[in-house]
Amino acid sequence: MKKSTKLLVGLASMLSLSLLLSGCGSSSSKSTTIQFFSTKTENASTYKQLISQFEKKNPNIKVQLSSPSNAGTVLKSDLAKNSIPDVMAVGGDVNYQQVQKAGVLEDLSGESFTKTTMPEYQKMITSISKGNKLDAVPYATNASGIVYNKTLFAKAGITKTPTTWNELITDAKTLKAHGITPFEMPFQDSWTTMGVFNQLDSNMISSSWINKRLDNKTTFLSSHKGVMQKYLTLCKYAQSDYMGTSYNDGTKALAEGKAAMMINGNFVIPQAKQLKKNIKLDMFKMPVNNDSSKNKVTSGIDVAFAISKKSKVQAADKKFVKFLMSKKNSQLYNKQQFSFSAIKGVAQKDASLEGISSYLTSGNVVNYPDHYYPDGFDMTAVLTQTGVNQSKGMSDSKNITATLKKADKAFDSANVKD
Amino acid sequence: MKSRKKGKKIPLTYYMMVVPIGILFFIFHTVPFLRGVFYSFTNWTGYGSWKFVGLKNYLYMFGNSNITDAYWFTFKFALFATILVNAIALAIAIGLNSNIKFQSLLKAVYFVPYMLGSLIVGFVFKFIFSNLIPQFGHLIHLPILYNNILGTTHAWIGILIVTIWQGLAFNTLIYLAGLQSVDPEIYEAAALDGVGPWQKFRDITFPLIAPFFTINLVLSVKGYLMVFDQIMAMTNGGPGNSTTSISVEIYTQGFQGSQFAIQSANAVVLFIVVLVISLIQLRILNKREEKLS
Numbered sequence: 001m002k003k004s005t006k007l008l009v010g011l012a013s014m015l016s017l018s019l020l021l022s023g024c025g026s027s028s029s030k031s032t033t034i035q036f037f038s039t040k041t042e043n044a045s046t047y048k049q050l051i052s053q054f055e056k057k058n059p060n061i062k063v064q065l066s067s068p069s070n071a072g073t074v075l076k077s078d079l080a081k082n083s084i085p086d087v088m089a090v091g092g093d094v095n096y097q098q099v100q101k102a103g104v105l106e107d108l109s110g111e112s113f114t115k116t117t118m119p120e121y122q123k124m125i126t127s128i129s130k131g132n133k134l135d136a137v138p139y140a141t142n143a144s145g146i147v148y149n150k151t152l153f154a155k156a157g158i159t160k161t162p163t164t165w166n167e168l169i170t171d172a173k174t175l176k177a178h179g180i181t182p183f184e185m186p187f188q189d190s191w192t193t194m195g196v197f198n199q200l201d202s203n204m205i206s207s208s209w210i211n212k213r214l215d216n217k218t219t220f221l222s223s224h225k226g227v228m229q230k231y232l233t234l235c236k237y238a239q240s241d242y243m244g245t246s247y248n249d250g251t252k253a254l255a256e257g258k259a260a261m262m263i264n265g266n267f268v269i270p271q272a273k274q275l276k277k278n279i280k281l282d283m284f285k286m287p288v289n290n291d292s293s294k295n296k297v298t299s300g301i302d303v304a305f306a307i308s309k310k311s312k313v314q315a316a317d318k319k320f321v322k323f324l325m326s327k328k329n330s331q332l333y334n335k336q337q338f339s340f341s342a343i344k345g346v347a348q349k350d351a352s353l354e355g356i357s358s359y360l361t362s363g364n365v366v367n368y369p370d371h372y373y374p375d376g377f378d379m380t381a382v383l384t385q386t387g388v389n390q391s392k393g394m395s396d397s398k399n400i401t402a403t404l405k406k407a408d409k410a411f412d413s414a415n416v417k418d
Numbered sequence: 419m420k421s422r423k424k425g426k427k428i429p430l431t432y433y434m435m436v437v438p439i440g441i442l443f444f445i446f447h448t449v450p451f452l453r454g455v456f457y458s459f460t461n462w463t464g465y466g467s468w469k470f471v472g473l474k475n476y477l478y479m480f481g482n483s484n485i486t487d488a489y490w491f492t493f494k495f496a497l498f499a500t501i502l503v504n505a506i507a508l509a510i511a512i513g514l515n516s517n518i519k520f521q522s523l524l525k526a527v528y529f530v531p532y533m534l535g536s537l538i539v540g541f542v543f544k545f546i547f548s549n550l551i552p553q554f555g556h557l558i559h560l561p562i563l564y565n566n567i568l569g570t571t572h573a574w575i576g577i578l579i580v581t582i583w584q585g586l587a588f589n590t591l592i593y594l595a596g597l598q599s600v601d602p603e604i605y606e607a608a609a610l611d612g613v614g615p616w617q618k619f620r621d622i623t624f625p626l627i628a629p630f631f632t633i634n635l636v637l638s639v640k641g642y643l644m645v646f647d648q649i650m651a652m653t654n655g656g657p658g659n660s661t662t663s664i665s666v667e668i669y670t671q672g673f674q675g676s677q678f679a680i681q682s683a684n685a686v687v688l689f690i691v692v693l694v695i696s697l698i699q700l701r702i703l704n705k706r707e708e709k710l711s
Contacts, residue, residue: 073673079465098676102466188548188569190656243657244548244566375463376675385658388571413482414675 031060032313034320037078037085039071039095040303046336047089054323061316075099086311087320089139092121092301093371096136097128099306105135106307111318113137113325120363121342124301128371136306138342139325140333143283143365144199144298145356147268150280152180152260161284161355163292165230172237175260182237184259186250187387190380194370195264196234197383200227202298202366203288210372214415221404228386228400230288234263235390243387255279269352270338284355297356299365302339377414382407458683463676475683484659485684488667491574495663496642498578503585504634510586511593512619525594532587540651543580544568547652568653573661580648585641589634596630597623632703636696643692664688 038047044067051063066085068074072095078084079102090096099105108114114122114137121138129135148161153171156178162168172182186192204227212218235242239259254262255272257279262268269281285297305324307317323329330346333339340348340360348357359365370379386403394402458475462468479485514525531539548566555563567576600623608618624631646665649655655662655670662670664684672681 076464076673098463098465187657188566190654241552241565241569244552244569246544246548249548376671376677378670378675381656381659381662384656385660388569388657388660391565391569392571409483413478413484416478 031062032316033062033064034087034313034316035085036063036065036087036089036320037071037075038065038067038089038303039075039091040089041067041069041071043067043303043333043337046333050324050329050332053329054320057323058316058319061313061320063320071095079104084308084310086308086313086317088136088306088308089303090136090306092124092128092136092138092304092367094375096125096304096306098375100128100133100135101130103130104309106309106311106314107133107135108137108305108307109134111137111322113318113322116325116327116344117342118344118363120365121301124367124371125304127367136304137321137325138301138304139330140301140303140337140339141299141342141360142265142267142302143340143353143356143360144195144263144265144286144368145283146261146263146286147254147266147272147281147283148261149254149257149259150282152257156180156260161282162287163285163295164287164290166290168287169233169237176237181239181253181259182261183234183239184245184250184254184262185235185238185242186245186247186262187243187384188245188249189247190384192247192250192264193380193383193387194368196231197227197379198368198370199263199286199298200230200288201369203286203295204230205369207366207369210369213411214374216412216415219404220407220411221401224404224407225400228403229396231383232386232390232396232399235387243384243391251275254281266338266340266353266356273352281352282355283353285359296364296366297359298368299340299360300368300371301342304342374411374414377411379407379410382410454682455686457679458686460679462679464673464678468679471679475680476687478680479684479687484662484671485664485667487659488662488664491661492643492645492663495574495578495581495645496639499581499585499642499645500635500638502578502582503589503638504631506582507586507589507634508593508631510590511597512623514590514594515597528590529587531584532591534584536584536647537651539580539584540648543576543583544652547576569657571657571660573653573657577645577648577652577661580652581642581645584648585638589638592630592634593627596627600626628703628707632700632707635703636699639699640692640696643688643695 036047036051038044044065047065047067051065054063055061075084075088075090075095076098079099084099084104088099090099114134117138121141122134125136125138126132126134152175153159153161156171156175158171158174162171175182185196201224205223209218209223213220239245239253245253250262251268251271252275253259254268255275263286266283269283272279272281285295287295289295305321307314307321311317324333325343327343327346330341330343334341334346334348335350338348338350338353340353340357347361373379382403385406386399389399389402457468459470459472460468461471461474510528514521514528518524547568551563552566555561567573604622604626605618608622613622644665645663646669649661649663649666650669653661655666665688668681668684668688671677672684
């Protein structure tokens with residue numbers, strides 16, 4: 001009780017504080033102010049740069065950026081008190097879903113800036129929206145794949161990145177034979193398990209599966225055995241204490257050349273490069289299937305812009321979003337944030353991402369399966385248990401059954417309809 | 419009665435000391451608490467519309483294995499933490515109360531963990547468990563230390579160690595206060611009677627500090643049933659759900675998992691559990707105190 005009451009008290013005091021603050025704001029300034037909310041903290045510096053340019057061009061509009069570290073909770077408390085920010089930069093995930101479900105977002109499907117975005121990513125927004133509406137415009141996207149160290153690959157005599165599952169495993173064996181850890185898996189931070197699972201799942205299971213699962217017409221146990229088999233195979237080529245390595249330590253190990261590959265997203269690269277500037281990293285598409293034409297890049301929406309229905313300054317809001325979505329500014333965002341763009345014709349040109357960027361500009365992508373999971377279903381908890389089971393020496397077949405049964409149970413208890 | 423009230427008017431100052439805090443307590447503690455109880459009978463997700471669902475949330479709780487697992491984990495954790503913290507704290511307090519060298523310095527040292535925030539302590543120990551101990555293990559070739567304990571099924575022991583380290587300070591302080599309240603003449607008399615050290619502790623010291631033992635035990639159990647900060651800092655409830663305490667479950671599922679109403683019900687149940695356990699403890703221990711005195 002104590003914690004939740006504390007939080008409630010926090011919310012209550014925040015509410016009264018924000019009432020006071022908003023009271024001050026409206027009386028003292030004549031110019032328009034846009035409240036700009038971002039669920040990411042790491043791109044704040046880029047936003048600040050773009051905002052100052054925008055404010056220079058539009059001297060009577062002020063943009064107030066807030067990017068709290070626990071953005072999801074802040075956004076929910078905003079919803080609870082029925083006052084959301086004017087413009088929101090959200091991921092294509094559960095945060096967007098919840099705001100959208102509450103019916104407080106402006107329909108953006110008719111806007112001029114919406115038409116410049118790629119239809120594949122628009123679809124990712126509509127597929128998780130209530131009523132299939134486009135209440136947010138996709139802006140920046142991320143891509144999963146395998147980040148690898150070029151130097152270590154060369155050292156083991158691997159000249160070409162693998163394009164099929166068998167090649168990937170052969171390469172892992174070769175690396176191991178040369179005394180190099182093939183995969184760095186930082187599963188102490190449980191979200192990183194999804195970096196592996198999502199890519200396997202999205203390439204092996206049909207995207208309509210989730211709808212059947214939500215209607216209880218299928219189970220993880222009956223369809224995901226192959227996925228888990230590959231998951232466990234990959235874990236066998238990981239560093240010895242993979243359940244006890246944190247994401248930061250894992251990235252550090254990759255940067256220091258202690259392991260050759262990490263299965264995760266493009267955001268690993270800038271982080272590793274911060275630790276070691278001259279490391280040669282690139283990314284390749286994760287070859288999940290043996291038929292290489294079937295392998296797609298798992299890519300999701302990192303940032304999408306949404307506008308509040310209740311915003312009193314909608315014209316300014318739209319002007320601001322349009323400004324951010326111009327080709328030039330999108331290019332700047334890409335460059336600084338190592339992301340990809342949902343805007344047609346804006347390509348990521350960095351050499352560290354050349355192994356993967358062509359797939360993204362051509363729209364040859366699939367979304368992250370966990371974006372469609374019901375709220376409160378935590379697959380990462382299931383997968384970390386799998387890891388513990390493996391390190392305890394449980395046999396694969398037993399572990400797979402136990403994992404999938406647990407996943408089904410957890411899914412069912414989160415999948416409540418009323 | 420009436421005449422006393424008239425004759426001795428209670429100064430307004432006393433009310434001014436108590437009433438404002440009482441009002442604040444009511445607004446910021448009692449009201450949210452009652453609202454939580456209220457929402458536990460609805461299907462509210464934290465925002466938007468809601469309707470009454472009766473006892474559905476409470477029934478759901480018992481059918482959800484994550485929640486029942488959280489209860490088992492929390493009980494196990496609270497039991498071990500309470501026993502170990504109190505046993506070790508009592509030993510330290512007796513040590514510090516004797517005329518050892520550097521007594522005041524050691525008292526200060528043992529009190530330091532209490533002044534540090536649990537989150538900070540958690541993060542520091544997370545680093546120790548995941549980096550320093552495995553490195554040390556490789557150095558002395560002890561395979562049992564190679565792996566980060568927080569990534570194994572024994573993760574809860576890691577959390578237990580940190581909780582004990584931090585919890586000791588406060589309990590030691592209370593025991594120390596208790597020991598200092600014991601009249602040294604009693605010990606002198608006992609020494610004349612030729613009482614041995616163990617008998618001295620069992621028959622003299624312990625009965626005399628019994629009220630302090632009661633306070634410590636009740637506060638420990640209450641605190642450890644609500645364990646939260648250390649877990650959030652060190653394992654976030656993992657691996658699997660193996661270190662998810664009730665409070666962690668309430669926070670993660672209630673706020674991130676949109677189960678606000680269900681977790682409100684969980685919070686109400688936790689409140690009742692803590693209340694009942696504390697009352698039982700007080701009853702038993704108070705009876706024992708009476709018997710001893």
